[in-house]
Amino acid sequence: MSDSGVANGSFVLNSPGRDPFKVTIPAGRLGGVAANYVCAGVLAGIPRPLFAGFVPGGVANFIPSGTFPATFASPAPTGFVLPQACAYAASPIVGTVQTEWSIDCGGANNNARGTLGSAFTQQGWSSCGTGLGTERWRKNDVVLSVSESSLAPGDYPRLAQVGRAGSSCS
Numbered sequence: 001m002s003d004s005g006v007a008n009g010s011f012v013l014n015s016p017g018r019d020p021f022k023v024t025i026p027a028g029r030l031g032g033v034a035a036n037y038v039c040a041g042v043l044a045g046i047p048r049p050l051f052a053g054f055v056p057g058g059v060a061n062f063i064p065s066g067t068f069p070a071t072f073a074s075p076a077p078t079g080f081v082l083p084q085a086c087a088y089a090a091s092p093i094v095g096t097v098q099t100e101w102s103i104d105c106g107g108a109n110n111n112a113r114g115t116l117g118s119a120f121t122q123q124g125w126s127s128c129g130t131g132l133g134t135e136r137w138r139k140n141d142v143v144l145s146v147s148e149s150s151l152a153p154g155d156y157p158r159l160a161q162v163g164r165a166g167s168s169c170s
Helices: 104-121
Strands: 008-012 021-025 041-043 052-053 098-104 126-131 133-140 142-147 157-161
Touching: 098 104, 104 126, 104 133, 104 142
Parallel strands: none
Antiparallel strands: 008 021, 041 052, 098 157, 126 133, 133 142, 142 157
């Protein structure tokens, strides 16, 4: 790997059971110093890992553990921004099949589908319909589902994104 002021550099990350993940360093981004060693942040993500970029020393690029509620999650739901009345109540749970976020909408936790539904509509999502305590939304090849909370202490509504891309609501 090498970058320069005029040529991009690149490297490939390999992990068993996953497709190779190529990262490109834009020309001049590291001032030609990436010939032998570079620190890069790669975040867990579904369906693919997310490249978080190159971070200079001393710069925080994460939400410290225990800092919740938070207005930002990493990874974040693809193509969806929480409304201002809501926040992430815990770190996302990244699994092999889906990523799940606990959402705290305060007094509106008893109607998460309604509260988040307005935000989905405003952001160009289409409803796939509702089920018992759940509603699914689609935008392009991404499907997100909203599940209501049981309203038990410590339980929050959940937002989930399935790892496989698809253009239908099924």
